[in-house]
Amino acid sequence: MTEIPSPLPGTFYQKPAPDQPPFKATGDAVAADDTIGLVEVMKTFIEVKAEVTGSFAGYIAEDAAPVQAGDPLAKVK
Amino acid sequence: MPIRRLFIANRGEIAVRIIRAARALGIETIQAHSEADADMLAVRLADRAICIGPAKAADSYLNIAAVVAAAKDAGADAVHPGYGFLAESAPFAGAVRAAGMAFVGPAAEIIDAMGDKVAARSAAILAGVPVVPGSIGRIDDIERAAQVAAEVGYPVMIKAAAGGGGRGIRVAETEEDLRRLAPQARAEAEAAFGDGGIYLERAVRAPRHIEVQVLGDGTDAVHCHERECSLQRRRQKVWEEAGATCLTEATRAALCASAVALAKSVGYSGAGTLEYLYEEASDSFFFIEMNTRIQVEHPVTEMTTGIDLIEEMLRIAGGEPLRLRQSEIRPQGHAIEVRINAEDPARQFLPFPGRVGALQIPEGAGIRFDHMLYEGYQIPPFYDSLLGKLIVHAPTRAEAIAKLSGALSGLSIDGVKTTIPLHQALAADAEVRAGRFHTQWLEPWLAGGGLTRHLEQEAV
Numbered sequence: 397m398t399e400i401p402s403p404l405p406g407t408f409y410q411k412p413a414p415d416q417p418p419f420k421a422t423g424d425a426v427a428a429d430d431t432i433g434l435v436e437v438m439k440t441f442i443e444v445k446a447e448v449t450g451s452f453a454g455y456i457a458e459d460a461a462p463v464q465a466g467d468p469l470a471k472v473k
Numbered sequence: 474m475p476i477r478r479l480f481i482a483n484r485g486e487i488a489v490r491i492i493r494a495a496r497a498l499g500i501e502t503i504q505a506h507s508e509a510d511a512d513m514l515a516v517r518l519a520d521r522a523i524c525i526g527p528a529k530a531a532d533s534y535l536n537i538a539a540v541v542a543a544a545k546d547a548g549a550d551a552v553h554p555g556y557g558f559l560a561e562s563a564p565f566a567g568a569v570r571a572a573g574m575a576f577v578g579p580a581a582e583i584i585d586a587m588g589d590k591v592a593a594r595s596a597a598i599l600a601g602v603p604v605v606p607g608s609i610g611r612i613d614d615i616e617r618a619a620q621v622a623a624e625v626g627y628p629v630m631i632k633a634a635a636g637g638g639g640r641g642i643r644v645a646e647t648e649e650d651l652r653r654l655a656p657q658a659r660a661e662a663e664a665a666f667g668d669g670g671i672y673l674e675r676a677v678r679a680p681r682h683i684e685v686q687v688l689g690d691g692t693d694a695v696h697c698h699e700r701e702c703s704l705q706r707r708r709q710k711v712w713e714e715a716g717a718t719c720l721t722e723a724t725r726a727a728l729c730a731s732a733v734a735l736a737k738s739v740g741y742s743g744a745g746t747l748e749y750l751y752e753e754a755s756d757s758f759f760f761i762e763m764n765t766r767i768q769v770e771h772p773v774t775e776m777t778t779g780i781d782l783i784e785e786m787l788r789i790a791g792g793e794p795l796r797l798r799q800s801e802i803r804p805q806g807h808a809i810e811v812r813i814n815a816e817d818p819a820r821q822f823l824p825f826p827g828r829v830g831a832l833q834i835p836e837g838a839g840i841r842f843d844h845m846l847y848e849g850y851q852i853p854p855f856y857d858s859l860l861g862k863l864i865v866h867a868p869t870r871a872e873a874i875a876k877l878s879g880a881l882s883g884l885s886i887d888g889v890k891t892t893i894p895l896h897q898a899l900a901a902d903a904e905v906r907a908g909r910f911h912t913q914w915l916e917p918w919l920a921g922g923g924l925t926r927h928l929e930q931e932a933v
Contacts, residue, residue, distance in 0.1 A: 405826060406854040407529075438815065438824035438858040462528060462855075 398448045399456065399468035406437035408444075408469055410459040418459070420452040426472050433457075433469055448472050475791040476500050476551040476575060480544035481515065483555025484534065486845040486861050487767070488515035491553050494783035503547045505540060507533035509853040514845045523547055528855045534558040541568045551575035551790055553783075557857070560766040561588055577790040579689075579742045579765050586739065587763040597760045600738040602731040605750065605759040607674035618655050618673060619648055625675045631655055633662035634670035644676050677759060679911040680750040682710075683717050685732035686774045688785055689741035690795045696729040696736075697774050697782070698804045704899065704915050706822070711892070711915065712899060713770035713810045715777045718870050718908055719753055728758050733799075735763070744771070744786045753911075769812070769862065772843055776808035776866035807870040809877050811899075813844070814858040817890035818924055826852040830887030835880040839866040842884070852889065860891065870908070874900050898927035 402408060410418040410433050419432050431443045453471035457463050478501045481488050492502045492515055504519035509528035516522040523543045526533030533539065535558055544552050552569045559565040567581040586592045594604050606625040611634040612618045622629045631643045631654055643658050645651040655671065663669035686697040701717035702710040732747040746764045771782050816822040829850045834842050844861025865880055867873040878900045881893055899905045902923065
Protein backbone atom coordinates (compact mmCIF):
# COMPACT_ATOMS: atom_id res chain seq x y z
CA MET A 397 0.00 0.00 0.00
CA THR A 398 1.36 3.42 -1.01
CA GLU A 399 -0.01 6.74 0.15
CA ILE A 400 -0.05 9.67 -2.26
CA PRO A 401 1.00 12.84 -0.40
CA SER A 402 -0.14 16.36 -1.11
CA PRO A 403 2.63 18.26 -2.92
CA LEU A 404 1.45 21.61 -1.48
CA PRO A 405 -0.67 23.05 1.30
CA GLY A 406 -4.16 24.06 0.20
CA THR A 407 -7.64 22.67 -0.33
CA PHE A 408 -7.93 19.15 -1.75
CA TYR A 409 -10.58 18.21 -4.28
CA GLN A 410 -11.37 14.62 -5.32
CA LYS A 411 -13.37 15.81 -8.37
CA PRO A 412 -12.44 17.86 -11.44
CA ALA A 413 -15.62 19.92 -10.93
CA PRO A 414 -18.34 19.86 -8.24
CA ASP A 415 -20.87 18.22 -10.59
CA GLN A 416 -18.51 15.51 -11.80
CA PRO A 417 -17.48 12.14 -10.31
CA PRO A 418 -14.14 11.76 -8.47
CA PHE A 419 -10.99 11.30 -10.58
CA LYS A 420 -10.62 7.70 -9.31
CA ALA A 421 -12.87 5.01 -7.82
CA THR A 422 -11.72 2.08 -5.69
CA GLY A 423 -10.34 -0.67 -7.92
CA ASP A 424 -9.45 1.66 -10.83
CA ALA A 425 -6.06 1.10 -12.44
CA VAL A 426 -3.57 3.85 -11.59
CA ALA A 427 -0.69 4.94 -13.85
CA ALA A 428 2.13 7.19 -12.62
CA ASP A 429 0.98 10.27 -14.52
CA ASP A 430 -2.72 9.85 -13.73
CA THR A 431 -4.36 12.76 -11.94
CA ILE A 432 -5.99 11.65 -8.70
CA GLY A 433 -7.16 15.04 -7.45
CA LEU A 434 -6.61 18.78 -7.35
CA VAL A 435 -5.08 21.01 -4.71
CA GLU A 436 -6.21 24.61 -4.73
CA VAL A 437 -3.43 26.83 -3.48
CA MET A 438 -3.72 30.61 -3.55
CA LYS A 439 -6.56 30.51 -6.11
CA THR A 440 -4.58 28.20 -8.44
CA PHE A 441 -5.55 24.58 -9.06
CA ILE A 442 -2.65 22.12 -9.18
CA GLU A 443 -3.18 18.56 -10.47
CA VAL A 444 -1.96 15.84 -8.11
CA LYS A 445 -0.29 13.03 -10.04
CA ALA A 446 -0.24 9.49 -8.64
CA GLU A 447 3.52 9.06 -9.27
CA VAL A 448 3.00 5.33 -8.56
CA THR A 449 1.27 2.50 -10.43
CA GLY A 450 -1.24 0.04 -9.07
CA SER A 451 -4.86 -0.21 -8.10
CA PHE A 452 -6.72 2.70 -6.49
CA ALA A 453 -7.60 1.86 -2.87
CA GLY A 454 -9.59 4.95 -1.91
CA TYR A 455 -9.25 8.58 -0.86
CA ILE A 456 -7.89 9.45 2.58
CA ALA A 457 -8.47 13.20 2.49
CA GLU A 458 -12.08 14.29 2.22
CA ASP A 459 -13.32 16.29 -0.74
CA ALA A 460 -12.86 20.07 -0.26
CA ALA A 461 -10.77 19.51 2.90
CA PRO A 462 -7.83 21.71 3.91
CA VAL A 463 -4.55 19.80 3.64
CA GLN A 464 -0.91 20.45 4.51
CA ALA A 465 2.03 19.58 2.24
CA GLY A 466 2.82 15.90 2.81
CA ASP A 467 -0.65 14.97 4.11
CA PRO A 468 -1.82 11.63 2.65
CA LEU A 469 -4.52 12.16 0.02
CA ALA A 470 -5.21 8.65 -1.30
CA LYS A 471 -4.05 5.03 -1.20
CA VAL A 472 -2.79 2.84 -4.05
CA LYS A 473 -2.29 -0.92 -3.81
CA MET B 474 -19.91 62.74 11.19
CA PRO B 475 -16.23 61.83 11.42
CA ILE B 476 -15.49 58.12 11.69
CA ARG B 477 -14.49 57.05 15.20
CA ARG B 478 -14.48 53.26 15.04
CA LEU B 479 -13.60 51.56 11.74
CA PHE B 480 -14.25 47.93 10.84
CA ILE B 481 -11.79 46.55 8.27
CA ALA B 482 -13.49 43.91 6.12
CA ASN B 483 -10.40 42.64 4.35
CA ARG B 484 -7.05 40.95 4.98
CA GLY B 485 -3.41 40.99 3.93
CA GLU B 486 -1.38 44.04 3.11
CA ILE B 487 -4.36 46.32 2.40
CA ALA B 488 -5.79 45.70 5.88
CA VAL B 489 -2.43 46.76 7.34
CA ARG B 490 -2.44 49.85 5.12
CA ILE B 491 -5.96 50.83 6.22
CA ILE B 492 -5.12 50.37 9.91
CA ARG B 493 -2.12 52.70 9.57
CA ALA B 494 -4.18 55.41 7.84
CA ALA B 495 -7.00 55.12 10.39
CA ARG B 496 -4.60 55.28 13.30
CA ALA B 497 -3.02 58.47 11.93
CA LEU B 498 -6.51 60.02 12.07
CA GLY B 499 -7.08 58.81 15.64
CA ILE B 500 -9.69 56.28 14.51
CA GLU B 501 -10.10 53.05 16.52
CA THR B 502 -9.65 49.93 14.35
CA ILE B 503 -11.46 46.60 14.43
CA GLN B 504 -10.01 43.96 12.13
CA ALA B 505 -12.13 41.17 10.63
CA HIS B 506 -10.44 37.81 10.10
CA SER B 507 -11.22 34.25 9.09
CA GLU B 508 -10.22 31.26 11.25
CA ALA B 509 -7.14 30.85 9.01
CA ASP B 510 -6.06 34.47 9.52
CA ALA B 511 -6.08 34.75 13.32
CA ASP B 512 -2.33 35.46 13.37
CA MET B 513 -2.08 37.82 10.40
CA LEU B 514 -0.23 41.11 10.80
CA ALA B 515 -3.37 43.26 10.58
CA VAL B 516 -4.89 41.34 13.52
CA ARG B 517 -1.78 42.06 15.58
CA LEU B 518 -1.81 45.75 14.70
CA ALA B 519 -5.51 46.52 15.09
CA ASP B 520 -7.04 47.68 18.36
CA ARG B 521 -9.39 44.69 18.25
CA ALA B 522 -10.02 41.69 16.00
CA ILE B 523 -13.12 39.62 15.33
CA CYS B 524 -13.40 36.20 13.68
CA ILE B 525 -16.05 36.29 10.95
CA GLY B 526 -16.00 32.65 9.82
CA PRO B 527 -14.04 29.69 8.39
CA ALA B 528 -10.99 29.82 6.12
CA LYS B 529 -13.07 29.60 2.94
CA ALA B 530 -13.61 33.18 1.72
CA ALA B 531 -17.22 32.42 0.68
CA ASP B 532 -17.97 31.70 4.35
CA SER B 533 -16.01 34.62 5.83
CA TYR B 534 -14.70 37.61 3.84
CA LEU B 535 -17.47 37.22 1.23
CA ASN B 536 -20.27 36.54 3.71
CA ILE B 537 -22.23 39.81 3.76
CA ALA B 538 -24.46 38.87 6.70
CA ALA B 539 -21.50 37.72 8.84
CA VAL B 540 -19.39 40.80 8.08
CA VAL B 541 -22.19 43.29 8.70
CA ALA B 542 -23.23 41.54 11.94
CA ALA B 543 -19.62 41.51 13.22
CA ALA B 544 -19.14 45.20 12.42
CA LYS B 545 -22.42 46.11 14.10
CA ASP B 546 -21.67 43.97 17.19
CA ALA B 547 -18.28 45.65 17.51
CA GLY B 548 -19.94 49.07 17.60
CA ALA B 549 -18.23 50.22 14.39
CA ASP B 550 -19.54 53.39 12.74
CA ALA B 551 -17.87 52.68 9.39
CA VAL B 552 -16.65 49.75 7.25
CA HIS B 553 -13.67 49.86 4.88
CA PRO B 554 -13.89 47.06 2.29
CA GLY B 555 -10.32 47.32 0.89
CA TYR B 556 -10.04 45.78 -2.59
CA GLY B 557 -11.31 42.43 -3.84
CA PHE B 558 -13.78 40.42 -1.69
CA LEU B 559 -16.85 42.67 -1.10
CA ALA B 560 -15.23 45.95 -2.16
CA GLU B 561 -17.39 46.27 -5.27
CA SER B 562 -20.52 44.56 -4.00
CA ALA B 563 -23.50 46.90 -4.18
CA PRO B 564 -25.55 44.63 -1.86
CA PHE B 565 -22.75 44.83 0.72
CA ALA B 566 -22.51 48.63 0.52
CA GLY B 567 -26.30 48.76 0.87
CA ALA B 568 -26.33 46.36 3.84
CA VAL B 569 -23.62 48.32 5.67
CA ARG B 570 -25.57 51.56 5.27
CA ALA B 571 -28.89 49.89 6.14
CA ALA B 572 -27.26 48.78 9.41
CA GLY B 573 -26.52 52.42 10.21
CA MET B 574 -22.81 52.48 9.40
CA ALA B 575 -20.84 54.45 6.82
CA PHE B 576 -19.46 52.49 3.85
CA VAL B 577 -16.02 53.74 2.82
CA GLY B 578 -16.82 53.91 -0.87
CA PRO B 579 -19.50 55.21 -3.22
CA ALA B 580 -23.26 54.65 -3.04
CA ALA B 581 -24.58 51.17 -3.87
CA GLU B 582 -26.29 52.55 -6.99
CA ILE B 583 -22.98 53.88 -8.33
CA ILE B 584 -21.18 50.60 -7.62
CA ASP B 585 -24.00 48.85 -9.47
CA ALA B 586 -23.98 51.20 -12.46
CA MET B 587 -20.20 51.24 -12.85
CA GLY B 588 -19.88 47.48 -12.26
CA ASP B 589 -22.03 46.78 -15.30
CA LYS B 590 -19.92 47.18 -18.44
CA VAL B 591 -22.79 48.26 -20.66
CA ALA B 592 -24.09 50.79 -18.12
CA ALA B 593 -20.57 52.13 -17.48
CA ARG B 594 -20.03 52.52 -21.22
CA SER B 595 -23.29 54.46 -21.55
CA ALA B 596 -22.36 56.70 -18.60
CA ALA B 597 -18.97 57.37 -20.23
CA ILE B 598 -20.55 58.27 -23.57
CA LEU B 599 -22.98 60.63 -21.78
CA ALA B 600 -20.03 62.34 -20.06
CA GLY B 601 -18.22 62.71 -23.38
CA VAL B 602 -15.53 60.14 -22.51
CA PRO B 603 -14.18 58.18 -25.50
CA VAL B 604 -14.99 54.46 -25.48
CA VAL B 605 -13.82 51.76 -27.87
CA PRO B 606 -15.96 52.54 -30.94
CA GLY B 607 -18.19 49.73 -32.09
CA SER B 608 -21.50 48.76 -33.60
CA ILE B 609 -24.53 49.43 -31.48
CA GLY B 610 -25.94 45.94 -31.15
CA ARG B 611 -25.72 43.07 -33.58
CA ILE B 612 -25.22 43.23 -37.32
CA ASP B 613 -26.82 40.72 -39.65
CA ASP B 614 -25.77 41.75 -43.13
CA ILE B 615 -22.45 42.42 -44.79
CA GLU B 616 -23.32 45.80 -46.35
CA ARG B 617 -24.29 47.12 -42.93
CA ALA B 618 -21.06 45.69 -41.50
CA ALA B 619 -18.96 47.49 -44.11
CA GLN B 620 -20.79 50.74 -43.41
CA VAL B 621 -20.28 50.43 -39.62
CA ALA B 622 -16.62 49.46 -40.04
CA ALA B 623 -16.02 52.57 -42.13
CA GLU B 624 -17.52 54.68 -39.32
CA VAL B 625 -15.64 52.86 -36.53
CA GLY B 626 -12.34 52.87 -38.41
CA TYR B 627 -10.02 50.00 -39.32
CA PRO B 628 -8.69 47.71 -38.00
CA VAL B 629 -11.94 46.27 -36.63
CA MET B 630 -12.54 43.22 -34.49
CA ILE B 631 -15.38 40.97 -35.61
CA LYS B 632 -16.98 39.27 -32.60
CA ALA B 633 -19.82 36.77 -32.28
CA ALA B 634 -22.85 38.41 -30.60
CA ALA B 635 -23.57 35.18 -28.73
CA GLY B 636 -19.92 34.37 -28.08
CA GLY B 637 -17.54 34.94 -25.24
CA GLY B 638 -14.05 34.19 -24.06
CA GLY B 639 -12.44 35.46 -27.24
CA ARG B 640 -14.00 32.74 -29.36
CA GLY B 641 -14.49 33.53 -33.02
CA ILE B 642 -12.76 36.93 -32.85
CA ARG B 643 -11.23 38.05 -36.15
CA VAL B 644 -9.39 41.24 -37.00
CA ALA B 645 -10.02 42.93 -40.35
CA GLU B 646 -7.40 45.44 -41.49
CA THR B 647 -9.32 46.55 -44.58
CA GLU B 648 -12.80 46.42 -46.11
CA GLU B 649 -11.60 43.57 -48.33
CA ASP B 650 -10.62 41.62 -45.19
CA LEU B 651 -13.97 42.41 -43.64
CA ARG B 652 -15.91 41.12 -46.66
CA ARG B 653 -13.92 37.89 -46.54
CA LEU B 654 -13.82 37.39 -42.74
CA ALA B 655 -17.31 38.49 -41.69
CA PRO B 656 -19.08 35.58 -43.47
CA GLN B 657 -16.58 33.16 -41.86
CA ALA B 658 -17.28 34.67 -38.45
CA ARG B 659 -21.03 34.41 -39.08
CA ALA B 660 -20.79 30.76 -40.16
CA GLU B 661 -18.63 29.90 -37.17
CA ALA B 662 -20.94 31.69 -34.74
CA GLU B 663 -23.93 29.96 -36.30
CA ALA B 664 -22.24 26.57 -35.87
CA ALA B 665 -20.96 27.22 -32.36
CA PHE B 666 -23.84 29.16 -30.81
CA GLY B 667 -26.76 28.63 -33.21
CA ASP B 668 -26.72 32.40 -33.72
CA GLY B 669 -24.84 34.01 -36.59
CA GLY B 670 -25.15 37.55 -35.22
CA ILE B 671 -21.90 39.52 -35.10
CA TYR B 672 -20.80 42.91 -33.87
CA LEU B 673 -17.85 45.08 -34.70
CA GLU B 674 -15.43 46.91 -32.47
CA ARG B 675 -12.40 49.04 -33.27
CA ALA B 676 -9.28 46.91 -32.63
CA VAL B 677 -6.89 48.71 -30.29
CA ARG B 678 -3.38 47.69 -31.35
CA ALA B 679 -0.58 47.11 -28.84
CA PRO B 680 -2.77 48.66 -26.13
CA ARG B 681 -1.21 50.20 -23.08
CA HIS B 682 -3.18 50.10 -19.83
CA ILE B 683 -3.50 53.61 -18.46
CA GLU B 684 -5.72 54.53 -15.53
CA VAL B 685 -6.69 57.73 -13.75
CA GLN B 686 -7.13 58.03 -9.99
CA VAL B 687 -10.08 60.18 -8.95
CA LEU B 688 -11.46 61.42 -5.64
CA GLY B 689 -15.01 62.68 -5.32
CA ASP B 690 -17.29 63.85 -2.52
CA GLY B 691 -20.60 63.31 -4.31
CA THR B 692 -20.63 66.83 -5.72
CA ASP B 693 -17.13 67.72 -6.74
CA ALA B 694 -14.33 65.54 -8.09
CA VAL B 695 -10.60 65.86 -8.77
CA HIS B 696 -8.05 63.58 -10.42
CA CYS B 697 -4.71 62.57 -8.92
CA HIS B 698 -3.15 61.99 -12.33
CA GLU B 699 -2.52 58.78 -14.18
CA ARG B 700 -0.80 55.43 -13.74
CA GLU B 701 0.44 52.96 -16.32
CA CYS B 702 -0.03 49.24 -15.62
CA SER B 703 0.77 47.60 -18.96
CA LEU B 704 3.06 44.87 -17.60
CA GLN B 705 0.54 42.12 -16.97
CA ARG B 706 0.55 38.36 -16.76
CA ARG B 707 -2.76 36.52 -17.15
CA ARG B 708 -4.51 39.89 -16.92
CA GLN B 709 -2.93 40.51 -13.51
CA LYS B 710 -0.81 43.62 -13.15
CA VAL B 711 2.71 42.88 -11.96
CA TRP B 712 4.45 46.28 -12.25
CA GLU B 713 2.80 49.71 -12.09
CA GLU B 714 4.02 53.25 -12.62
CA ALA B 715 2.98 56.86 -12.04
CA GLY B 716 2.97 58.73 -14.37
CA ALA B 717 2.62 57.28 -17.81
CA THR B 718 5.66 58.57 -19.68
CA CYS B 719 4.26 57.41 -23.06
CA LEU B 720 1.69 60.23 -23.01
CA THR B 721 2.16 63.73 -24.36
CA GLU B 722 1.15 66.60 -22.06
CA ALA B 723 -1.90 67.32 -24.21
CA THR B 724 -3.09 63.68 -24.19
CA ARG B 725 -2.46 63.39 -20.45
CA ALA B 726 -4.52 66.51 -19.80
CA ALA B 727 -7.39 65.29 -22.00
CA LEU B 728 -7.32 61.84 -20.38
CA CYS B 729 -7.39 63.17 -16.82
CA ALA B 730 -10.07 65.73 -17.67
CA SER B 731 -12.25 62.95 -19.13
CA ALA B 732 -11.96 60.97 -15.88
CA VAL B 733 -13.07 63.96 -13.81
CA ALA B 734 -15.96 64.60 -16.21
CA LEU B 735 -17.23 61.04 -15.73
CA ALA B 736 -16.72 61.09 -11.94
CA LYS B 737 -18.63 64.38 -11.67
CA SER B 738 -21.41 63.29 -14.01
CA VAL B 739 -22.24 60.26 -11.82
CA GLY B 740 -21.79 62.17 -8.54
CA TYR B 741 -18.93 59.94 -7.50
CA SER B 742 -17.97 59.75 -3.84
CA GLY B 743 -14.72 58.28 -2.50
CA ALA B 744 -11.64 57.02 -4.33
CA GLY B 745 -12.09 55.46 -7.76
CA THR B 746 -10.10 54.52 -10.83
CA LEU B 747 -11.04 54.84 -14.48
CA GLU B 748 -9.25 52.36 -16.69
CA TYR B 749 -8.40 53.09 -20.31
CA LEU B 750 -6.68 51.44 -23.24
CA TYR B 751 -4.17 53.71 -24.95
CA GLU B 752 -3.07 53.19 -28.54
CA GLU B 753 0.26 54.86 -29.09
CA ALA B 754 0.19 54.67 -32.91
CA SER B 755 -2.93 56.85 -33.12
CA ASP B 756 -2.42 58.69 -29.80
CA SER B 757 -5.96 57.75 -28.74
CA PHE B 758 -7.41 56.53 -25.46
CA PHE B 759 -10.60 54.59 -24.80
CA PHE B 760 -12.40 54.15 -21.47
CA ILE B 761 -12.96 50.49 -20.60
CA GLU B 762 -14.17 50.36 -16.99
CA MET B 763 -14.28 52.02 -13.61
CA ASN B 764 -13.19 50.44 -10.33
CA THR B 765 -15.17 51.88 -7.46
CA ARG B 766 -12.62 51.12 -4.73
CA ILE B 767 -9.02 51.65 -3.72
CA GLN B 768 -6.60 49.79 -6.01
CA VAL B 769 -3.61 47.63 -5.22
CA GLU B 770 -1.34 50.09 -7.04
CA HIS B 771 -2.57 53.25 -5.27
CA PRO B 772 0.83 53.84 -3.56
CA VAL B 773 2.52 55.02 -6.77
CA THR B 774 0.01 57.87 -6.93
CA GLU B 775 0.58 58.61 -3.24
CA MET B 776 4.34 58.77 -3.80
CA THR B 777 4.14 61.24 -6.70
CA THR B 778 1.32 63.44 -5.35
CA GLY B 779 2.00 63.26 -1.61
CA ILE B 780 -1.70 62.49 -1.02
CA ASP B 781 -2.71 59.72 1.42
CA LEU B 782 -5.58 58.23 -0.58
CA ILE B 783 -6.84 56.02 2.25
CA GLU B 784 -6.96 59.02 4.58
CA GLU B 785 -8.96 60.96 1.98
CA MET B 786 -11.36 58.02 1.62
CA LEU B 787 -11.91 57.94 5.39
CA ARG B 788 -12.46 61.70 5.54
CA ILE B 789 -14.95 61.62 2.65
CA ALA B 790 -16.83 58.68 4.18
CA GLY B 791 -16.94 60.68 7.43
CA GLY B 792 -18.79 63.45 5.61
CA GLU B 793 -16.01 65.92 4.85
CA PRO B 794 -16.05 67.69 1.51
CA LEU B 795 -13.00 67.31 -0.77
CA ARG B 796 -10.02 69.05 0.81
CA LEU B 797 -7.94 69.14 -2.35
CA ARG B 798 -8.25 71.56 -5.22
CA GLN B 799 -7.17 70.35 -8.63
CA SER B 800 -4.50 73.06 -8.88
CA GLU B 801 -2.91 71.81 -5.63
CA ILE B 802 -2.41 68.28 -6.94
CA ARG B 803 0.95 68.40 -8.66
CA PRO B 804 2.83 65.15 -9.20
CA GLN B 805 6.58 65.17 -8.60
CA GLY B 806 8.97 62.68 -10.18
CA HIS B 807 8.21 59.10 -11.06
CA ALA B 808 7.10 56.12 -8.94
CA ILE B 809 7.14 52.37 -9.63
CA GLU B 810 5.45 49.58 -7.69
CA VAL B 811 6.19 45.89 -8.13
CA ARG B 812 4.01 43.15 -6.69
CA ILE B 813 5.84 40.67 -4.50
CA ASN B 814 3.83 37.45 -4.79
CA ALA B 815 4.42 34.09 -3.12
CA GLU B 816 5.02 32.41 -6.47
CA ASP B 817 8.00 30.64 -8.01
CA PRO B 818 8.93 32.42 -11.26
CA ALA B 819 11.20 29.51 -12.21
CA ARG B 820 8.22 27.10 -12.11
CA GLN B 821 5.52 28.88 -14.12
CA PHE B 822 4.65 31.09 -11.13
CA LEU B 823 3.46 28.14 -9.05
CA PRO B 824 2.08 29.53 -5.78
CA PHE B 825 4.53 28.88 -2.99
CA PRO B 826 3.18 29.64 0.47
CA GLY B 827 5.22 28.75 3.51
CA ARG B 828 6.58 30.04 6.77
CA VAL B 829 8.41 33.36 6.60
CA GLY B 830 11.98 33.05 7.80
CA ALA B 831 14.46 35.89 8.07
CA LEU B 832 13.04 39.09 6.65
CA GLN B 833 15.15 41.90 5.26
CA ILE B 834 13.35 45.05 4.14
CA PRO B 835 15.11 47.86 2.25
CA GLU B 836 14.82 51.34 3.69
CA GLY B 837 15.72 54.80 2.51
CA ALA B 838 14.33 57.97 0.98
CA GLY B 839 11.79 57.16 -1.73
CA ILE B 840 11.51 53.47 -0.79
CA ARG B 841 8.32 52.01 0.66
CA PHE B 842 7.27 48.41 1.30
CA ASP B 843 3.55 47.82 1.97
CA HIS B 844 3.23 44.24 3.19
CA MET B 845 1.66 41.65 5.49
CA LEU B 846 4.80 39.85 6.68
CA TYR B 847 6.65 39.18 9.92
CA GLU B 848 9.29 36.60 10.78
CA GLY B 849 7.65 33.29 11.66
CA TYR B 850 4.38 34.10 9.86
CA GLN B 851 2.76 31.06 8.25
CA ILE B 852 1.25 32.25 4.96
CA PRO B 853 -2.15 30.57 4.55
CA PRO B 854 -2.82 28.85 1.20
CA PHE B 855 -6.47 29.93 0.99
CA TYR B 856 -6.15 33.44 -0.41
CA ASP B 857 -4.27 35.23 -3.17
CA SER B 858 -0.50 35.22 -3.36
CA LEU B 859 0.20 38.95 -2.86
CA LEU B 860 2.62 39.35 0.06
CA GLY B 861 3.49 42.97 -0.42
CA LYS B 862 4.38 45.76 -2.79
CA LEU B 863 7.75 47.41 -3.14
CA ILE B 864 7.39 51.04 -4.19
CA VAL B 865 10.13 53.47 -5.19
CA HIS B 866 10.05 57.17 -6.00
CA ALA B 867 12.75 59.19 -7.79
CA PRO B 868 12.99 62.36 -9.90
CA THR B 869 12.91 60.51 -13.24
CA ARG B 870 11.78 57.14 -14.56
CA ALA B 871 15.37 56.02 -15.21
CA GLU B 872 16.36 56.91 -11.65
CA ALA B 873 13.27 55.14 -10.32
CA ILE B 874 14.26 51.94 -12.16
CA ALA B 875 17.79 52.19 -10.76
CA LYS B 876 16.40 52.71 -7.26
CA LEU B 877 14.07 49.76 -7.78
CA SER B 878 16.98 47.47 -8.72
CA GLY B 879 18.82 48.50 -5.56
CA ALA B 880 15.77 48.08 -3.36
CA LEU B 881 15.01 44.64 -4.82
CA SER B 882 18.57 43.54 -3.96
CA GLY B 883 17.94 44.67 -0.40
CA LEU B 884 14.65 42.76 -0.07
CA SER B 885 14.76 39.15 1.04
CA ILE B 886 12.01 36.94 2.38
CA ASP B 887 13.39 33.59 3.52
CA GLY B 888 11.21 30.49 3.51
CA VAL B 889 9.09 31.31 0.47
CA LYS B 890 9.59 31.67 -3.26
CA THR B 891 8.69 35.13 -4.53
CA THR B 892 8.48 37.15 -7.72
CA ILE B 893 11.54 39.24 -6.74
CA PRO B 894 13.68 37.61 -9.52
CA LEU B 895 11.03 38.51 -12.12
CA HIS B 896 11.20 42.17 -11.14
CA GLN B 897 14.99 42.16 -11.14
CA ALA B 898 14.91 40.77 -14.68
CA LEU B 899 12.34 43.34 -15.80
CA ALA B 900 14.30 46.22 -14.24
CA ALA B 901 17.38 45.07 -16.19
CA ASP B 902 15.53 44.63 -19.50
CA ALA B 903 16.31 47.13 -22.28
CA GLU B 904 12.70 47.29 -23.54
CA VAL B 905 11.33 47.90 -20.05
CA ARG B 906 13.96 50.58 -19.45
CA ALA B 907 12.97 52.23 -22.73
CA GLY B 908 9.27 52.00 -21.81
CA ARG B 909 8.56 49.99 -24.97
CA PHE B 910 5.81 47.62 -23.87
CA HIS B 911 2.04 47.09 -23.88
CA THR B 912 -0.45 44.75 -22.22
CA GLN B 913 0.50 41.85 -24.49
CA TRP B 914 4.26 42.27 -24.04
CA LEU B 915 5.09 40.39 -20.82
CA GLU B 916 3.68 36.96 -21.64
CA PRO B 917 5.56 36.55 -24.95
CA TRP B 918 8.68 37.89 -23.18
CA LEU B 919 8.32 35.14 -20.55
CA ALA B 920 7.52 32.49 -23.18
CA GLY B 921 10.55 33.63 -25.18
CA GLY B 922 12.86 33.03 -22.23
CA GLY B 923 13.31 36.66 -21.08
CA LEU B 924 13.29 35.63 -17.44
CA THR B 925 15.18 32.35 -17.88
CA ARG B 926 18.05 34.15 -19.62
CA HIS B 927 18.28 36.62 -16.75
CA LEU B 928 18.22 33.86 -14.10
CA GLU B 929 21.02 32.01 -15.92
CA GLN B 930 23.17 35.13 -16.15
CA GLU B 931 22.66 35.77 -12.45
CA ALA B 932 23.71 32.20 -11.68
CA VAL B 933 27.01 32.56 -13.62
